[in-house]
Amino acid sequence: MRIAIVDGYTDEPAGLGVPPYIDVYPRYVAGAAKAADPGNVVRYFTVDSMRGDWPAALKALRGFDMVVVIAGVTTPGKYLSGTPISYDELLDIGRLEGPVKILGGPVARYGYGLEGGSIAHPPSKFRRYFDIVATGDVDLVVYEALMHGLEGASPSARHEGYELVDEFAVKGAFVVQQHPHFANLVAELETYKSCPRYVSGGCSFCTTVAYGPVVYRRPEGIAREVEALHAAGVRHFRLGRQADFYAYMAEDTGREDLPRPNPEAVERLLRGVRAAAPLLETLHIDNVNPGTVARWPRESAEVTKLLLKYGTPGNVAAMGVETADPRVIKINNLKADPEEAFEAVRLISSIGAVRGHNGMPWLLPGINFVLGLPGETKETYELNKQFLSRILDAGLLVRRVNIR
Numbered sequence: 001m002r003i004a005i006v007d008g009y010t011d012e013p014a015g016l017g018v019p020p021y022i023d024v025y026p027r028y029v030a031g032a033a034k035a036a037d038p039g040n041v042v043r044y045f046t047v048d049s050m051r052g053d054w055p056a057a058l059k060a061l062r063g064f065d066m067v068v069v070i071a072g073v074t075t076p077g078k079y080l081s082g083t084p085i086s087y088d089e090l091l092d093i094g095r096l097e098g099p100v101k102i103l104g105g106p107v108a109r110y111g112y113g114l115e116g117g118s119i120a121h122p123p124s125k126f127r128r129y130f131d132i133v134a135t136g137d138v139d140l141v142v143y144e145a146l147m148h149g150l151e152g153a154s155p156s157a158r159h160e161g162y163e164l165v166d167e168f169a170v171k172g173a174f175v176v177q178q179h180p181h182f183a184n185l186v187a188e189l190e191t192y193k194s195c196p197r198y199v200s201g202g203c204s205f206c207t208t209v210a211y212g213p214v215v216y217r218r219p220e221g222i223a224r225e226v227e228a229l230h231a232a233g234v235r236h237f238r239l240g241r242q243a244d245f246y247a248y249m250a251e252d253t254g255r256e257d258l259p260r261p262n263p264e265a266v267e268r269l270l271r272g273v274r275a276a277a278p279l280l281e282t283l284h285i286d287n288v289n290p291g292t293v294a295r296w297p298r299e300s301a302e303v304t305k306l307l308l309k310y311g312t313p314g315n316v317a318a319m320g321v322e323t324a325d326p327r328v329i330k331i332n333n334l335k336a337d338p339e340e341a342f343e344a345v346r347l348i349s350s351i352g353a354v355r356g357h358n359g360m361p362w363l364l365p366g367i368n369f370v371l372g373l374p375g376e377t378k379e380t381y382e383l384n385k386q387f388l389s390r391i392l393d394a395g396l397l398v399r400r401v402n403i404r
């Protein structure tokens with residue numbers, strides 16, 4: 001079988017796949033195709049590479065047996081190295097005659113719409129054009145379709161654990177070499193699904209908790225994937241696919257809203273990654289819950305020091321502060337009050353701001369605000385400003401302030 005993967009790029013709260021990042025979706029799909037049959041031929045295209053001659057690119061896709069499109073931007077940003085696939089481009093591919101067409105990624109789960117919370121086109125719109133709109137894990141859906149035919153594939157199929165993911169991840173690592181930005185790529189790595197805060201329902205605006213109970217991926221599986229990516233030529237890695245890096249394998253997950261970090265497990269993970277990639281140049285993380293850091297300062301300090309030991313400079317602990325208005329925090333079941341968020345910034349900045357070999361601070365907090373949350377008033381913005389001024393007055397460094 002000849003399988004084409006079209007990367008229309010993805011951006012979610014826990015996962016980035018806009019260049020120079022390559023997310024897990026196309027890599028896992030490539031691995032699923034090889035796991036189904038090592039003789040399957042996989043070709044990877046980015047939507048940007050197709051735009052050079054769109055009609056010719058569409059014509060080329062017609063020559064494949066299966067076309068898998070990955071797309072979905074649920075946390076829109078400003079991108080410098082790539083432009084996510086447009087709605088019309090998605091439909092153009094959906095209208096192709098010949099190949100089996102499968103749509104996967106956040107767009108298949110939540111729909112298409114660049115305005116964050118508002119979805120302009122629900123997933124049902126794409127069912128007219130694609131043979132399968134994979135609301136589950138697209139790699140597993142592709143695997144089932146290749147193994148059992150279209151009728152044997154459930155669009156909502158989801159991995160129950162990480163056994164197959166670990167296999168697909170290793171077998172699909174080769175596909176990075178087909179990326180136009182290769183080898184200047186950052187490979188996004190997955191450490192777990194869902195968010196420990198699912199026990200309390202999670203933050204009002206967040207879709208991550210929809211995955212249900214947290215399932216952690218073992219350090220050995222991640223290390224094997226890194227080894228395969230490193231062998232394929234990847235030198236830059238980000239442990240970004242998780243709700244809260246500091247909560248990796250945290251004890252009391254499933255019982256506590258903010259479970260206690262497990263520095264031992266974090267060290268096993270980081271040590272394994274470094275051992276698997278001796279020529280690694282970048283090891284960064286994404287997503288840290290300020291509530292975890294404030295509630296567990298001793299363990300969080302340990303994790304921060306581990307990131308200095310095993311990570312590389314220029315790292316960002318992106319923290320969803322969201323708002324500094326206590327009323328908005330309560331209404332939206334957010335994770336930390338302003339005092340806790342400040343303490344989290346202080347702890348990470350005071351340990352992580354030392355300069356690394358390239359002159360950059362090793363690890364700084366990043367601050368994410370979400371605007372437009374239920375309960376906001378004019379005063380909310382004043383409180384947000386005061387929160388930022390307090391950080392400035394305290395002389396603490398942050399890498400960036402992200403406003404969504």
Ligand code: SF4
Pocket residue numbers: 013195196197198201202203206207208209243289320335
């Ligand atoms: S802490 Fe809140 S925003 Fe972050 S992943 Fe969990 S539920 Fe979502």
